[in-house]
Amino acid sequence: MKSKDVQKIVLSKYQNHEPPKKIFRDLNGAVGYSTIRRWCKMIRDTGEINLNSPTGCPRIIRTKETIRKAKNHFKGSKTKSSRKLALSLAISRSSALRIIKEDLKLKSYKMVTEPLLTDEHKAKRKTFANWVRKHYRKENTMRFVFSDEKMFDIDGVYNAQNDRVWAVDLEDADQKCRKKQRRKFPQKVMVWLAVCSEGVSPLVLFENGTVDHVRYIHEVLPVARKFGNKMFGNNWTFQQDGARPHTHQETQDWCSTNLPSFIDKEHWPPNSPDLNPLDYSIWNEFAQSVNWKKVTSKKTLIIELKRAVKAIRPDVVRESCASWTNRLYRLSENNGEYLRD
Known part of the structure; x- marks a missing residue:
């Protein structure tokens, strides 16, 4: 029975002086007793059942x-x-x-940071994706050796937005290390790492000084060559980003002479950490493998970094490398925009 029909019946019965309880019994539960009483009150006050205005107290806040x-x-x-x-x-x-x-039907989203990409950058990213698809098959890209450098300090890593401490009160939370203290000038160590579909390279650490092209050529590239040859023999491709030690002409010449193949500075697009498995996957896996409670000095940081690199899961490495060509496809589809995941 439609609501309008029920209202007409209630109106008719109440005008015939039938009490609300009898009306409720006659309708056999089609409408609740409290609703019938409210309707009867409307009839007494206005002579009709008017449901155009909302029931209850008027809004005084969400007006x-x-x-x-x-x-x-x-x-x-x-x-x-x-x-x-x-x-x-x-x-x-x-x-x-x-x-x-x-x-307002609004939802909350976290602010995210990403590299600033100009139209020229986006065009170069699309050109790179097309170049890879033209010159490499899927099985060839699985023989890529991706590399990158990253700085770690003894204060560790944490996510201020998502890391939470569950406690009964603030005092309990403080006892459970709610506060994250950071030094003004924490001791730092730069590391270099390479990954491929078959595994992770040895870790190269730079404890002191900056890394210029001379140190890069003498301390890093021989390790990269040995790792690539061990994994794939003489058939593999080396990747490095556009950092100055990488793009220096002596570095480019060394790679051209000593490596089977490499992505030169003319092809790798600028501002593209989202195209390196280390940046979009492995560094996070690496950092999460470090036991930061044991890190109290540069010495203990180095010990933990050496241990953690061996704990990186092989399936995570392989999956991140296998997804690389799919990321290039997505890059072409979204007009060179930054890939957020």
């Missing part, structure tokens, strides 16, 4: 005017919190959240 102000609050703004909205409208934060989620 149309408040929602309009909240909508204007977010216009042209990149970052606005529910707490700031509540303060500006003089309402509770829970009311602000309901307005944001239920009335």
Whole structure:
């Protein structure tokens, strides 16, 4: 039975002086008793059942005017919190959240950082993807050796947005190391690493000084050559990004003379860490393998880095290398834009 028909029956019965309880029994539960009583009260007050206006107390917080102000609050703004909205409208934060989620249908997303890509960069990225597809088959890309450098310090790594400490109160949370203390000038170690579908290279550490093309040629490239030859014989391709020690002419000449194949500086696109498995996968795996509780000095950091590199899971390495050609395809599809995952 439709709601309008039920209302007509209730109206007719109540006008015939039937009490709400009898009407409820006659309708055999089609409408709740409290609803029938409310309808009967409407009939007494207005002579009809009018459901055009919402039942209950009128809104005094989430009014149309408040929602309009909240909508204007977010216009042209990149970052606005529910707490700031509540303060500006003089309402509770829970009311602000309901307005944001239920009335404005907005969702919260984390801010992310990524390299600044110009139109020229995007064009070069697309050109690189097309060049790889033209010159290498899928099985050939599985014989690529990807490399990169990264700086680690003794304060470790943590995610300020997602890392949480669960505790019964603030004091308990502090006892569970809620606070992350960082030194003003922490001791640092730069490391070089290479990966391929078959495994991970030995770790090269730079404890002191900067890495120029001379150190890179003498300390890194021989390790890369030995690793690549061990994994694939004389049929593999070396990758390095556009850092200055890599693009120096002496470095390029060394690679051309001593390696079976390599991606030269004219082909590797600028600002493209999303095309290196180390950046989009392996460095995170590496950092998570470090026991940062044991790191209290540069010496212990080096010990942990040497241990952690052996704990990198082979399946993670292989999967990240195998997905590389798919990333190039996505790159071409999205017009050279940065790949977020």
